[in-house]
Amino acid sequence: MSGSTKGKEKFHSGFVAIVGRPNVGKSTLINEMIGQKIAIMSDKPQTTRNKIHGVYTKENKQIVFLDTPGIHKPQSKLGDFMVKAAVGTLGEVDAALFLIDASEGLGGGDRFIIEQLKNVKTPVILVMNKIDKIHPEALLPLIAQYSALHDFAEVVPISALQGNNVNTLLDVLTKYLPEGPQYYPADQVTDHPEQFVCAELIREKILHQTREEIPHSIAVSIEDMRVQENGVVSIGAVIFVERDSQKGIVIGKQGALLKEVGRLARRDIELLLGSRVFLELWVKVKKDWRNHDRVLKDLGFRND
Numbered sequence: 061m062s063g064s065t066k067g068k069e070k071f072h073s074g075f076v077a078i079v080g081r082p083n084v085g086k087s088t089l090i091n092e093m094i095g096q097k098i099a100i101m102s103d104k105p106q107t108t109r110n111k112i113h114g115v116y117t118k119e120n121k122q123i124v125f126l127d128t129p130g131i132h133k134p135q136s137k138l139g140d141f142m143v144k145a146a147v148g149t150l151g152e153v154d155a156a157l158f159l160i161d162a163s164e165g166l167g168g169g170d171r172f173i174i175e176q177l178k179n180v181k182t183p184v185i186l187v188m189n190k191i192d193k194i195h196p197e198a199l200l201p202l203i204a205q206y207s208a209l210h211d212f213a214e215v216v217p218i219s220a221l222q223g224n225n226v227n228t229l230l231d232v233l234t235k236y237l238p239e240g241p242q243y244y245p246a247d248q249v250t251d252h253p254e255q256f257v258c259a260e261l262i263r264e265k266i267l268h269q270t271r272e273e274i275p276h277s278i279a280v281s282i283e284d285m286r287v288q289e290n291g292v293v294s295i296g297a298v299i300f301v302e303r304d305s306q307k308g309i310v311i312g313k314q315g316a317l318l319k320e321v322g323r324l325a326r327r328d329i330e331l332l333l334g335s336r337v338f339l340e341l342w343v344k345v346k347k348d349w350r351n352h353d354r355v356l357k358d359l360g361f362r363n364d
């Protein structure tokens with residue numbers, strides 16, 4: 061698997077969904093966890109239902125945080141659909157953070173989210189935020205109140221604003237990360253985190269399907285990603301190999317291997333984005349692409 065690193069400690073990575081009512085402090089928590097190191101939050105209007113909120117990378121681990129805005133109480137038929145999509149995503153991530161505002165207490169909004177959480181087997185960590193605003197003695201009764209409603213995998217009280225206990229939360233999360241690849245370059249700043257992760261998901265499927273016949277240095281570049289009027293996200297990606305023989309392997313007999321890669325990658329990308337996806341894959345031979353600066357730039361790797 062692409063997740064193992066040569067001889068060193070294995071790399072662990074995973075997807076973590078953050079859910080919670082508006083204003084509970086989701087963005088503040090993400091900023092505190094990720095800090096200035098990778099400022100990838102894009103202000104562009106949201107085009108897919110899920111959005112990568114941020115990527116945390118440290119030593120041998122990487123966490124891709126997903127924002128699943130559809131989880132709120134639906135106001136319309138479309139909202140209903142969005143709740144279903146969000147629950148679908150929740151079922152596939154490695155862990156979910158359910159963020160609550162400890163200074164506000166338990167309300168209808170939280171109860172609705174808890175009902176949705178019951179539809180999935182994913183471990184849910186109850187994160188009680190804004191503890192700086194409450195008396196310490198108020199914490200235990202509140203934990204008891206929430207815990208009576210759901211079997212949370214962990215309960216972690218924090219203050220995202222003051223940074224209290226946020227490191228503990230990251231340590232706790234590490235337990236839930238399976239062995240996996242580094243989806244996103246550790247030191248890149250970009251507006252398009254989704255593209256990096258989509259490319260890595262495709263690359264991972266190729267390596268898996270070709271059973272190591274293809275070198276790990278294979279590259280995938282997302283050339284085009286747009287939302288069509290019907291809401292389907294269309295993605296065009298190029299797989300770069302170094303030799304003609306490798307092109308044959310990646311395409312497979314009558315295109316069978318590439319088709320399977322496309323099918324598996326599309327399934328994962330649909331879960332990541334929370335939208336239907338149309339995925340087109342091309343294979344191109346680019347001799348010694350690793351030595352070409354311009355290609356590296358196109359692929360998102362910057363030297364400067």
Ligand SMILES: Nc1nc2c(ncn2[C@@H]2O[C@H](COP(=O)(O)OP(=O)(O)OP(=O)(O)O)[C@@H](O)[C@H]2O)c(=O)[nH]1
Pocket residue numbers: 080081082083084085086087088089189190191192193218219220221222
């Ligand atoms: N006192 C206190 N305030 C906090 C804490 N965390 C967040 N806040 C404040 O709560 C408000 C909302 O925080 P955001 O991070 O924007 O909340 P959000 O959940 O991302 O909000 P939406 O984008 O509406 O979903 C801001 O004014 C924050 O400064 C905390 O731990 N303590």
